[in-house]
Amino acid sequence: MARLAALTGNNAAAEAIRQIKPDVFAAYPITPQTELAEEVAQFVADGILDTEYIPVESEHSSMSVCIGASLAGARAMTATASCGLAYMWELLPTTASLRSPVVMVVVNRAFNAPLNIHCSHDDSMGARDSGWVQLYSENAQEMYDNLIQAVKIAEDETIRLPVMVCMDGFIISHAVERLLLLEDEKVKNFLGEFKPVHSLLEVNNPVTIGACALPDYYTEHKKQHSEALRRSLDKIMEVANEYAKISGRSYSLFESYQLADAEYGIVIVNSAAGVTRTVVDKLRKEGVKAGLLKIRVYRPFPAAQIVQALKNLKVVAVLERTDSFGGVGSPVFTDISAAFMEAQTKEKPLMVNYIYGLGGRDVGLKDIGKVYANLQVINQKGKIEKSFAYLQARE
Amino acid sequence: MRKLQGWKDIPIGTAIIEAGSSVKYLTGEWRNARPEHNKDKCTNCLLCWIYCPDGAIIVEDSQVTGINYDYCKGCGICAAECPPKVKAITMVKNQN
Ligand code: SF4
Ligand code: SF4
Numbered sequence: 001m002a003r004l005a006a007l008t009g010n011n012a013a014a015e016a017i018r019q020i021k022p023d024v025f026a027a028y029p030i031t032p033q034t035e036l037a038e039e040v041a042q043f044v045a046d047g048i049l050d051t052e053y054i055p056v057e058s059e060h061s062s063m064s065v066c067i068g069a070s071l072a073g074a075r076a077m078t079a080t081a082s083c084g085l086a087y088m089w090e091l092l093p094t095t096a097s098l099r100s101p102v103v104m105v106v107v108n109r110a111f112n113a114p115l116n117i118h119c120s121h122d123d124s125m126g127a128r129d130s131g132w133v134q135l136y137s138e139n140a141q142e143m144y145d146n147l148i149q150a151v152k153i154a155e156d157e158t159i160r161l162p163v164m165v166c167m168d169g170f171i172i173s174h175a176v177e178r179l180l181l182l183e184d185e186k187v188k189n190f191l192g193e194f195k196p197v198h199s200l201l202e203v204n205n206p207v208t209i210g211a212c213a214l215p216d217y218y219t220e221h222k223k224q225h226s227e228a229l230r231r232s233l234d235k236i237m238e239v240a241n242e243y244a245k246i247s248g249r250s251y252s253l254f255e256s257y258q259l260a261d262a263e264y265g266i267v268i269v270n271s272a273a274g275v276t277r278t279v280v281d282k283l284r285k286e287g288v289k290a291g292l293l294k295i296r297v298y299r300p301f302p303a304a305q306i307v308q309a310l311k312n313l314k315v316v317a318v319l320e321r322t323d324s325f326g327g328v329g330s331p332v333f334t335d336i337s338a339a340f341m342e343a344q345t346k347e348k349p350l351m352v353n354y355i356y357g358l359g360g361r362d363v364g365l366k367d368i369g370k371v372y373a374n375l376q377v378i379n380q381k382g383k384i385e386k387s388f389a390y391l392q393a394r395e
Numbered sequence: 396m397r398k399l400q401g402w403k404d405i406p407i408g409t410a411i412i413e414a415g416s417s418v419k420y421l422t423g424e425w426r427n428a429r430p431e432h433n434k435d436k437c438t439n440c441l442l443c444w445i446y447c448p449d450g451a452i453i454v455e456d457s458q459v460t461g462i463n464y465d466y467c468k469g470c471g472i473c474a475a476e477c478p479p480k481v482k483a484i485t486m487v488k489n490q491n
Contacts, residue, residue, distance in 0.1 A: 071408075099408030160407060198410045208411040220402040221409055227402070 002247075003181040009172035012140040012179060013079065013105050013165075014039035016147040018049050019187035020103075023074035023194075026054040026065035030084040031117045032169040033107040037079060059084040063091035063102070070100035071209055073199035075151070077102065081169060082109035085123040089130075095162045096131030097225050098210055101154035101194070102162040105147065108270065108321075109169040110359045118360020119169040121269060121322040125331045131225055133163040133232055134299040138273045141179040143167045145249055146296075148187055152239045155194050159232045161225075168271040170360060186246050233300045253302040255294040256309055258284060262291025263314040264375040265349070267332060269295045269321065272356070272363050276319075279368040290372050295332060303339035310336070313349040315375040319391070321357045329353035329388055350384055356391040367391060422449070426469035429490040430462055436483040443473035443484060464491075 007015065014036050017025065025044075027037040043049035052074075056062045059080050066076040080088065085106060095102050106127075110120035124134060135150055137143040143165065150163040167173060182190075198207040213221055233253065240251040255273070258280050259265060266276050273294040283290040293309055310316055320330035328334050333353035340348045354371060357363045371391070378384055406412050437459055444452040444459065451467035453460050462473075474484040 097409065197407060198412060205412075206414050208414075210409055211411055213409065216399060217405070220400070220405055223402040224405065224407060228407075 002183070004178065005181050006176050006178055007140055008035070008174050008176050009137075009140040009143050009167045010036040010107070010174065011039065012144040012177075013147055013167070014043070015181060016144045016187075017077060018043050019182070019184050020075070020077070020148060020151050020191060021049065021188070022051055022077040022103075024052045024054060024065065024069035024076040025078065026056050026062040026069070026076070027078045027080070028056050028059050028062050028084060030059070030081050032109055032173045033079050033081040033084070033105065035173070036105060036107070059088040060091065063088040063095060066102040066104075067091060067095050067098060067100050070102050071098065071196070071199075072201045073194070073196040075155070075194040076100070077104065079105035079107065081107040082111060082123045085127060086111065089127070092127055092130035092132065094210070097221060099160040099197075099225070099228070100162055101160050103147070103150045103154050104162065104164050105143075106164050106166040107169045107173045108166050116359040117169070119171055119271075119321065120358050120360075121166075121320065124164055124166045125320075125322045127164065128299055128331055131161070131229060132299060133161055133229065133236070134297070135163065135165045136269050136295055136298060137165060137167040137172070138271055138294060139172055139179075140167075140175075140177040141249075142296075143172065144179060144181065145243065145247065145251065148182070148190065149236075149239050149243050149251070151191055152242075153232065153236055155191075156235050156239075157195075157197070159228055159235050160197065161228055161232060166270065171271045180247075180249075182247060190243070190246055229300050233297070233302060236297055251296060253297045253305055254309070255292075255296060257292040257294065259291035259293055259309055259313075261289060263289040263379070264372055265291045265293060265310060265313045265316045266368070266371060267293045267295065267310075267316060267318045267336065269298070269332060272319065272321070272368075275363060275365060276368050279365055279372060282365075282369075283372055288372065288376070298332070301335050301339070303335070303342060306336060307339050307343040307345060310349055311340075311345050311347045314379045316349040316351045317371050317375055318351065318353050319356050319371065320353070321355075323355050323358075330355060350378055351387070352378065352384055353388045354391040355389070358392075361392055363392075421465045423451075423463075423465045423467050424491070426464075426467060426491050427489060428469040428471060429464070429487045430467065430469065430471065430473050430484050431487055432459060432462055433483045433485070434459075436481055438478075438481055438483070440478065440481075442476045442478065446472050446476045448472065
C-alpha cells in the first residue's frame with residue numbers, strides 16, 4: 001500500500017533518494033537545498049540508507065565526485081541550488097558528454113546580486129544547454145515522482161545521460177504538503193540495478209574515459225551526445241507510462257490543462273502552475289476559454305508536441321521566473337517561438353513574454369488574472385503592443 | 396590515411412576501449428611538407444637526428460637510412476639543421 005505522508009519538497013526528495021539508494025551521494029549544503037543534504041546524511045548516519053555519503057568542500061567537487069563514482073559503476077546523486085549550480089558549471093557539460101547518468105536535485109533559487117535566497121529559475125534555466133535532461137516539478141509529489149523516474153531515464157542503456165530535477169526553492173522545498181509515497185520494494189524493482197557501459201574499475205578490461213579529442217573527432221562525440229538527448233524524449237514517456245503502472249500517477253512531457261478548446265493560454269514552469277490553474281477554473285466559470293500549459297520536460301524540448309498543443313490558441317503568454325538578459329525573450333519563450341518557426345504551421349497564436357516571481361516574489365490570483373485580461377485585450381486589438389514585460393516591477 | 400569513424404561507430408561517452416591505441420594515431424597525417432633525404436650527400440653527422448622533435452630520423456648503425464613518415468610532421472627543422480655545405484635534406488612543399 002502506498003503511504004500517505006506530509007512532507008516538504010526537500011523531505012520528499014530525501015525520501016525518494018532513500019528509496020533510490022544511490023551508491024554515492026556527494027553534496028555541499030546551500031540554501032534552500034540544505035535540509036535535503038542534511039536529511040540524506042541523517043539517513044546514512046542512522047544506518048537506514050547504505051550509501052557512501054561524501055561531504056565535499058564545494059559543488060565543483062560534488063559533481064566531480066559524482067562523475068568519478070558514476071564512471072566507476074556507481075549510482076551517483078547530488079543536490080544543489082543557485083550559486084552552487086553555478087560553481088559546478090564547468091562539470092555540467094562534462095558529466096553529460098561523458099554520458100554519466102548522475103541525477104541531481106536543483107532547488108531553484110535566484111542568482112546574486114543582490115543576494116537573495118528565494119526562488120527564481122536563473123540557475124537551472126541557465127544550465128539548459130549543458131546537455132542534461134531537465135525535469136521540472138510543480139510540487140513535492142511531482143518532485144518525488146520525477147526524481148524516481150529520473151534515475152530510470154538516466155540509467156537506461158540507450159540514453160545514459162544525467163538528469164536535473166528541479167523544484168521551487170522555499171515555495172516547494174520548505175512547504176509541507178500531503179503526498180503519496182511508494183513502497184521501498186516497488187521503487188527498488190522499478191529501478192533495478194545500475195550497470196555501467198564501461199566501468200573504470202574493471203581491471204581486466206581497461207578503458208580510458210575523457211581523453212582528448214582533436215578537431216578530427218570532437219564533432220562526432222558532440223553529435224552522438226546531441227542525438228542521445230533528442231532520443232530521450234520517447235524514453236521519458238516510456239518511463240512515465242511504466243511509472244503510472246506502479247504509482248497510479250500519470251505524467252506527460254507537459255501538462256495541458258483546459259487547453260484543448262482554449263483561446264487564451266499561459267505557459268508556466270513549476271509551482272506557479274497551481275495558482276494559474278485556479279484562475280483558469282474561475283475564468284472558465286465566467287465563460288472565458290482560458291487554458292494552461294505546464295512544462296515538465298524542458299530538455300529535451302518537446303517542440304513539435306508544444307506547437308500542436310498551442311497552435312489553435314488566440315493569444316499565449318509565456319510566464320517565466322528568469323530573464324535572458326538582452327535576449328529576445330526568456331528561455332521558454334524563445335524555445336516556443338523557435339518551435340513555431342521550425343514547424344511552419346499556418347495556425348499560430350500571438351505570443352507575449354512576461355517575467356514574474358523573481359527572487360521569490362509571490363505571484364497571486366490577481367497577477368495571473370491580469371495576464372489573462374491582457375491576453376483578451378490583445379485579441380480584441382488583434383496585435384501586440386508590448387511583447388516583453390516585467391509583470392510585477394514597480395515603475 | 397587512417398579511416399575516420401562516424402558518430403554511430405565510436406563508443407559512447409568518449410570511451411577509448413582499447414589499451415595502447417595511441418600507437419595507431421599516426422601524427423604524420425598533419426604534414427604539408429615532406430623532407431627528402433639524399434643518402435649520397437649525407438655525411439651522417441646526425442645533427443638532423445638530434446634536432447628532430449619527433450624522433451622521425453631513422454638511424455641504423457650510426458647511419459641515417461631514411462625518415463619515418465608515419466610520425467614526421469614536416470616542420471623542416473632537419474633540413475634547416477643539416478650543414479649548409481651538405482644540404483642532404485630538401486623539403487618538398489604541399490606533399491604529405
Ligand atoms: S621535418 Fe621535422 S619532423 Fe620531419 S624529420 Fe624533419 S625534423 Fe623531424
Ligand atoms: S644533418 Fe644532414 S648530413 Fe647530418 S645526418 Fe642529417 S642529413 Fe645527414
